[in-house]
Amino acid sequence: MGKSVDELMQYLGDMGIEVSTIRHAAVFTVAEAQNLRGQLSGAHTKNLFLKDKKDNYFLVTVDEDAEVDLKTIHSKIGAASRVSFGKSEKLLEYLGLTPGAVSVFGLINDTQHQVSVVLDEKLMQHDIINAHPLTNEATTSIRREDLLTFLKMTGHEPLILKIDVATPN
Template sequence: MAMGTYEQVIKKLDQLEIKYGMVDHPAAETTEEADKYIEGREGVRTKTMFLKGKKKHFYLVILDDKKPMNFKEFEELTGAKRVSMARPDDLKEQLGSVAGVVSPFGLMNNEAHNVQVYFDKEMLDEDPILTFHPNVNTHTIFIKTTDLMKFIKEQGYEPKIIDLK
C-alpha cells in the first residue's frame, strides 16, 4: 500500500497550489508538547480523533484541542452508533497512521474511502488557520481552513460541519 508520507503530503499541497506554513520540531507525542513548539504563532491548535462505530464505520473528527469530545452528542448529531476511539490497528489500516499523528492528511492513505470527515463548527468560526501534523510528528503544518477543505475534497471526501457543544 502506498503511504501518504510527509513528503507526499507536501507534494500534494504543492500540486494543488495550496500555501501553508511549516514548523519543524522535535518529535511531539502529545498536542501539549507540539503546542510548545509553535507558541506565539497564529492558528487553532487542533485534535483529530479517529473513531469507529458499529459495522466498521469510521469517522475523522477535527476539533479545537481544548474541547472535550462528547461521544454521545456526536452520535446524536450524526446518527452514528456505538462510537468509540478506533483501535491502533484500525488507525494503521485505514489511515496508515499511529496515535499522536492522526490528521486529515492521513486520508491520502484511506484506499477504501470509508471514513466520514467532520469538523466542529466552533473551531471554524474562530480562526481560518488550522494546525496539524502532516503524517509525522516532527513537523506542524499551518493551513487555511478553505485550503484544507480543498485538500480533503481532492482526496474524494465531503467534509461535514457539526456543532459540538
C-alpha cells in the same frame, strides 16, 4: 504503506495549496504540542479516530480546547451506535497514521473512503488551521478554504457540525 510527508507536500503543491511547516520534537498530546509550538497563529487541532459497532469509521477534528462528549457524539455524526476509539491497526490501514500523528492530512491515504470526516464548526471559524502533516514531528499551517479543497480532492466531503460541547448554542 501511507504517503510520506514529502509526498503530501508535493500533492498540496500540485493543487496550488500553499502551506508552511515547522519541524519539532515528537509530540503525543495537546499539552506537549502547546509547549513546543511557540507562537503559531491560527487554530490548533485535536483529532479523534472513532468507530461505531458497524465498523463505520470517523475522523473528528476539533479545536484543541474543545470538549467532546463521546457518549452523545454518535447522534451528531450519523454513527450507527455509540462510538469508541478506533484501533491503531485500522488507523494505520485507513489513514497511514500512528497514534500521536492523527490529523486530517491522513485522509490523503484513505483512497477507499473508509473514513468519514467531521470538522467542528468552531474550528472552521479560524482562517488558519494547524495540523500534523502525517507525522507528529511537524506542524503544518493551512488556510481554511485550502483545507476544504484538500479534503474534497481526496474524495472526502466533510460534515461541519457543532461538536464542542463547551461552546454555547
